[in-house]
Amino acid sequence: xxxxxxxxxxxxxxxxxxxxxxxxxxxxxxTAERKRQRxxxxxxxxxxxxxxxxxxxxxxxxxxxxxDVEEKLAELGWTIHM
Numbered sequence: 153x154x155x156x157x158x159x160x161x162x163x164x165x166x167x168x169x170x171x172x173x174x175x176x177x178x179x180x181x182x183t184a185e186r187k188r189q190r191x192x193x194x195x196x197x198x199x200x201x202x203x204x205x206x207x208x209x210x211x212x213x214x215x216x217x218x219x220d221v222e223e224k225l226a227e228l229g230w231t232i233h234m
Contacts, residue, residue: 190225190228193221193225193230194230196217197222200214
């Protein structure tokens with residue numbers, strides 16, 4: 153009995169799914185992880201900068217948090233863009 157094109161397509165999809173996929177290199181994975189870390193830290197920095205407070209204790213805590221985030225960003229090779 154002949155098979156229609158639908159069954160051939162399904163068979164092809166199954167063979168492609170079973171075929172070994174090229175492994176992601178460690179360099180690509182590391183680069184992607186560094187990018188995710190940098191984006192996360194940039195978002196934290198923006199949130200800290202957007203906060204306003206009149207409390208000197210809270211302001212001090214925000215300044216310390218900002219310094220910590222910027223230090224981590226510097227370790228990832230980030231520079232302040234003005």
